[in-house]
Amino acid sequence: MFDLTDELKQMFDLAKDFANKEVWPVARHLDDHAQYPLEQLKKCHELGLLSAFIPEKAGGLGIGVLGHCLLAEAFSYGSAGFGTAAIANELAGIPVVLGGNEAQWKEFLSPMVEAPLMAAYCVTEPDAGSDVAGIRTTAKKQGDKYIINGTKMWITNAGHAAWFFVLAKTDISAGHKGMSGFVIPANLPGITIGKKEDNMGQRCSDTRSVIFENVEIPQKYLLGKEGDGFRLAMSAFDKTRPAVAGSAVGVAQRALECSMEYAKNRTTFGKPIYENQGISFMIADMARDIEASRLLTWKAGYEADMGRKNTYFAALAKLNAADTCMRITTDAVQIFGGYGYNREYPVEMLMRDAKIYQIYEGTSQIQRMIISRHLYDCKF
Ligand SMILES: Cc1cc2nc3c(=O)[nH]c(=O)nc-3n(C[C@H](O)[C@H](O)[C@H](O)COP(=O)(O)OP(=O)(O)OC[C@H]3O[C@@H](n4cnc5c(N)ncnc54)[C@H](O)[C@@H]3O)c2cc1C
Structure with missing residues (x-):
């Protein structure tokens, strides 16, 4: 495999041309003002290049991982912060692709094809980054609901996300096997989004904490089954x-x-x-x-x-x-x-x-x- 298919080449050229003409010229301005690249993400969506990982069955392009590498290179050639904002959708979306059912794909993935919606991957916490097993966020089952409590830290796109992938403990005594993954709409009562972090670089990307306080979610937002989250x-x-x-x-x-x-x-x-x-x-x-x-x-x-x-x-x-x-x-x-x-x-x-x-x-x-x-x- 030393050559790309014609389809991938065309997509890469389109993305690179867009990044060069529409993103690179404003990259310094976005950095200076720590301004989220909303306008550029919208244009990217118009070209069909945002959230292109979404499977064809959910209405997306389903471009695959190599295709995503190419898009990531092109986007970040325009602006690294823009690239991170765009690619974070994939990070949040892949657990839904891997573990979600048809209803979850329809509710969370398909709308991202229709509109330039953003999503965020909420795993890291103030006291647990590399050591994911150390997370403290809990999801307690109550009847046909889960109650989520905990604080996530350094979450890309948090201030602009329509929904979050959230890793939480459903069984605090079971280590990795006690972790479950949830897909949670960002506008539920009990969710507080922190201030935009003042980072060294990629300053136009949006990094924030996300706090969950007694957030009630229906059981249907569990991805796969309890214990699948870490995987x-x-x-x-x-x-x-x-x-x-x-x-x-x-x-x-x-x-x-x-x-x-x-x-x-x-x-x-x-x-x-x-x-x-x-x-x-x-x-x-x-x-x-x-x-x-x-x-x-x-x-x-x-x-x-x-x-x-x-x-x-x-x-x-x-x-x-x-x-x-x-x-x-x-x-x-x-x-x-x-x-x-x-x-x-x-x-x-x-x-x-x-x-x-x-x-x-x-x-x-x-x-x-x-x-x-x-x-x-x-x-x-
Ligand atoms: C701008 C930004 C965006 C981010 N976006 C997201 C996001 O969207 N979602 C999300 O969930 N998280 C996100 N993160 C969090 C990021 O993934 C973590 O910061 C990272 O995993 C490191 O965790 P930590 O900061 O807790 O460092 P720690 O885990 O505390 O590590 C500190 C240092 O110790 C080293 N270290 C730790 N353990 C070992 C070991 N066993 N052996 C050798 N060295 C070790 C590390 O390499 C590091 O150098 C983001 C962070 C930043 C800064």
């Missing part, structure tokens, strides 16, 4: 981590192009700086690392689309692309010299934007844990 929340990562890797590739690609342009125009000692080997080698290394990250990202997506378990490749792709993106954006600032450190030029934004890829959807340390465990479990 659903983690299986989603196999499909979304490749897309996060794709996003990191998009930001790195933008940093490479900005660096090449700048190095051509900036002269020192009577010649453009790219004619110095110290600079041209840095640019060559950027191109090498982007191509390698892209291939690993596609591989992780392809494995999932072939129906094979891709946890290992998803972790390799995300780890590699995140670290690569951080290094490349840091080198881009170096190539710009003093101007790179200034907000009038784009690369300082790219460097701030890059950092989160090493943290969310499982930190780089957690990816290494997954990879090394896989290696030791394999028979040599």
Whole structure:
């Protein structure tokens, strides 16, 4: 698999053209004002590119994981924060795709095809991030209802979401097996959305806490059966981590192009700086690392689309692309010299934007844990 299908190529070109013309020109403004990219998400929906993961049976495009990697790269090439806002819909939606029934697909997924609705994935809590088993949110069964109590933290899209995927404990003594997944409309009584967090990068994306206080939900909002939640929340990562890797590739690609342009125009000692080997080698290394990250990202997506378990490749792709993106954006600032450190030029934004890829959807340390465990479990 070294070539994309014509369909995927066309979709990628469309998304990249949109990101370049409609998103990149406003990326700095959105960052400066920490403004949610509502208008750009609406245009993205008009093009049929928002929530394209939704299965055909629910009225969507059902583009698959490789397709989503491509969209993520294109979106984040326009703006990393825009990319995160758009891709978070997939993170929230995949547990519903995997564990939801027809009625849940109809109530929560199909409307996202009709309108530019957003969704959020609520797993992390103030005291539990990497260690998901440490969550404290509870869902207590009362007749044919559940009562949800708890606080979720760092939730992307929380302030704009129509609904949440929520991981809660239905049996606090049963560890992973005591966790259940719910799909919960955002406007129910007892739900409070926190203030928009003042983050270092991707400042246009919306990150907030979500507090559930005695929120009553009907039993029909349970995904699958009690105890399925941890599996659903983690299986989603196999499909979304490749897309996060794709996003990191998009930001790195933008940093490479900005660096090449700048190095051509900036002269020192009577010649453009790219004619110095110290600079041209840095640019060559950027191109090498982007191509390698892209291939690993596609591989992780392809494995999932072939129906094979891709946890290992998803972790390799995300780890590699995140670290690569951080290094490349840091080198881009170096190539710009003093101007790179200034907000009038784009690369300082790219460097701030890059950092989160090493943290969310499982930190780089957690990816290494997954990879090394896989290696030791394999028979040599
Ligand atoms: C902008 C942003 C958006 C986010 N969006 C969402 C979202 O939409 N939904 C959601 O549920 N969450 C979201 N998150 C939360 C994110 O997934 C967590 O922050 C992340 O999983 C890390 O958890 P933590 O912050 O609690 O760090 P901790 O788990 O406390 O980890 C702290 C440090 O210790 C390291 N560490 C932890 N355990 C180990 C170990 N066993 N071995 C080695 N090192 C270890 C970690 O790698 C990290 O460097 C978001 C976070 C941010 C900042």
